[in-house]
Amino acid sequence: MSDARLPPLLRDKDRDAPSAFTPESLLREARRQKRAESVAVPEICLLDPDGDIVRALCAGGLARRHTGWVCYHTEMWVFDLEGHEIGVVGCAVGGAFAVLVAEEMFASGCHLLISVTSSGQITAQGAPPYFIVIDRAWRDEGTSYHYLPPSDWSEAPAPLLERLGGAFEDGPRVLTGPTWTTDAPFRETEAAIAAARARGILAVEMEAAALYAFATARMRDVICLAHVTNQMGTIEGDFEKGEANGSEDALSVVARIAARLGRGAPGISTRQAP
Template structure:
């Protein structure tokens, strides 16, 4: 039997975010970039050549004064970074990462703005109440967990809509949909893929539900942009990491962050929910 982590949501943590001691103060806007290649691309064009070590990654400032933090992998690491960014002043965060497609409508190189995330990881339950339900057979069978064990978490709808509009303004097509967040990339079995696809997930990744939960608990705005890197909807896994379309989509998104973000309405106070 495990401790009901959501039962002490009003209690203070004994340990403050590590960034409170080791990171400089930052502005209200930050990017969390999950992969090393994308962090490296932004870092090469950053204004701040004095990158600060930040957990297992680093922290630096772009020419438009936005902060970049990363890389990281998995929900616990991502939540620690977000908590520290919030402590140092961030109130609007855009997460940039990769995801695997669970739908025939998504292929490598497509860009997805998640509108919700199914929590199949262990971090988010420390930041949100867990739903209770006796409806154990709605989606499940054969001994699988009940639906209430997989709560859905939402990003900032306003920030997500603004992010989508900004991409479209720059001629970058994107889609929206629900993602499945998992802790175990090497246990994405056919049965799990089919199960979460039936629950409405169009893609899988490793951080969104936890980050959405932390952001809502801390009352800040957070949205995510994901580039499809591989496909799990077919009989066999189809990696697309070397595909030209995937590399081009990453470059378009990162170049928008580098070159045009200073004209973006993300900085507008009206975005606050």
């Protein structure tokens, strides 16, 4: 198919070319406007699209605002988790927003990004809530196509998945498997759900395909988790996440990931973009 016949999303893409607009330039100008010093973020950062983790930490007096985080669209909070300092941004929902924040996090000193997003059950794996370490995500969104050529899946960094083997044997229930990333949650039709189930997809969410495409293209360490909390409103009493809106279980899982993948973990190597 000629370029002229492609949809705009797939036209005029030179994915190997540097961007004219960079997170470094945005942060530079934001610091100038806000008269803020350049202060690195923690090496481990967390995306909390639902915002429940941030709200629980702040309500318990366990988080402090990162005064050097100058993103125009979000606030970063810093907290301590089993010996790891972690920076968390809440309510960055959807692939485009998540990757915008991820770019700025890595430009500010992040070395490992963990995303924990609520998701809807596609293939039953028992009653929610439970977690899925996403090993690949079906690319039914737009952001990933700005980072990688068209394909069906975005893949998690294989070395990170390998290091997480056996990390979740005691604690909240954690599976590993594929998800479907959509950017139109209210267009999850019966036909689309059936097709996803036929592919062996376990859950639907809104960020992983974009974040994994960014991770691959920019050589960054990113791990995405789906917190399966619902059956898309098809039953009464849906969307229950557990204690403290699921934040306690989510932080338990994040702590296990940080222990395995944090820079102080034995043998860990950190990938960096050229």
